[in-house]
Amino acid sequence: MKEETILIRAPITLDRRRALAAGGGLFLALMGAGPARAALDFTDIRGRPIHLDGPARALMIDDSRYLVALSMISPEPIARVAAWPRDLNRLGATNFKRFQARFPAIDGLARVPSSSESFEAEPVLAAMPDVAIFTLNTGPSDAQVALLEAAGIKVVFLDFFTAPFRHQAPSFEILGRLIGREDQAAAFNKFRQQRLDRIAARLAGATGTPPKVFVEVHAGISPECCNSPGKGNVSDYIAFVGGHNIGADVLATTVGRLNLEYVIEAAPDIYVATGGSHLEKAGGLVIGAGYDRERVLSAFRKMAGRPGIAQLGAVTGGRAHGLAHELLNSPLDILAVESLARWIRPDLFADLDPAATMAEINRDFLAIPLDGTYWIDLPPI
Structure with a gap:
């Protein structure tokens, strides 16, 4: 849903972006994700074919709840994040403080528009991610997608919002693949689906x-x-x-x-x-x-x-x-x-x-x- 967005401007930190780009191999080794740059081919939630030479080294996200999703599959959820919208109304003030205390590098991440705002390409281009994640039915126009991709930024559309039962599991799977944590994403998808199946089974014979x-x-x-x-x-x-x-x-x-x-x-x-x-x-x-x-x-x-x-x-x-x-x-x-x-x-x-x-x-x-x-x-x- 469209929330009232709290805007907090943060400086774009060049050192942080360079560290993200240089540190991908170290991160993969620490996380046990296997080969550093195994090619990825998949289809995003808009049905667009995506090819990457390997897991993303620097992500842009348009919704702070992706930080929560990342924290479900990685012990270092901001290690590959270059930019986020600082939409604290979605993350929650207490959760943000917990992220700050545990992962202080979050304060140096660049700020980009959230999915509830009008899209602007300039902050995304300045943040220099190699992959930009946008929420389905929001974000850049087709022309703006072309602009970002011409600059070397891969655009991926996910959806935890519009159709949660149809799109959430594949979106979470894609997120896991993007950071080399597909096994962890698959484990949680299984956990969630088992509980959904239990509910569906009881309702199958419900009347009234x-x-x-x-x-x-x-x-x-x-x-x-x-x-x-x-x-x-x-x-x-x-x-x-x-x-x-x-x-x-x-x-x-x-x-x-x-x-x-x-x-x-x-x-x-x-x-x-x-x-x-x-x-x-x-x-x-x-x-x-x-x-x-x-x-x-x-x-x-x-x-x-x-x-x-x-x-x-x-x-x-x-x-x-x-x-x-x-x-x-x-x-x-x-x-x-x-x-x-x-x-x-x-x-x-x-x-x-x-x-x-x-x-x-x-x-x-x-x-x-x-x-x-x-x-x-x-x-x-």
Whole structure:
């Protein structure tokens, strides 16, 4: 979804770029990735054939959540990153501080536009990556892609956003190949797919009308209600676990605004609010890394107590839930899927344990483990 972007300008560090270019062989040796420059041939998510002489030495990414994805397959997730958008609203202030403490070189990386901004070629050209990763349906035009590639920068489109069930696994696989960590990417894809298959198998024989779900994304980011997903993205998650997103009935895009009157008339069975540290100043739903349960519950009570929202049957009946937005649009979405499944179809998924899944991810995959409150249930009002 399109987030309000926090812009922090950082100087482009020539020494850092030279170190990235010179250090590829050392990195590969340390990471145990095999031959230093084995040729790569694959198709990106836009269906474009890509050829590289070997794993990337310097990546540009247009979304900070790629740092989280990289940290799931490499103990040194920024070792091959030359530039990123510093979109701290997506990464989260606490997570950024953890990256800074663990990998201080992050402060010297060049800044480029995020996928939520208008694309500019100049910062990308100045950063000198050998591979630029862009989010599907955003970023450069075809003419700008040609410009970048004429300068020797390979352009690769991935997608953790528009079609998460169709594109996430192959995108993660490509990311692993780009840094010589395809085995690690394959291991996590298997881990995620096993959990998705378990949910799909239980739903195969489910009957009845899918519960109606109202999702308010970035709850409290502005006084107006209600930002909500339309078709694709979060709506896909809801449908997968057996629910029906009321936003998809009236919004043709992946995200838009619903009138409060429409929400009230739709009478959703379940209310889910997403939030994060980027809503701290706005007084919205703070949830995720660095927040304890009491802080999150206090913020959620405030969101659920707004006129119109407080009167929803989902809120008065104890079917209101909060979810950290940082779990969406990244391989960490399996935690969001399991949480949504428990909320939307408790008759089928009451035994799912996202906390146990998170503990496994922390233990077996993440370079910087998750620590905080990422989902919460609101008691009946």
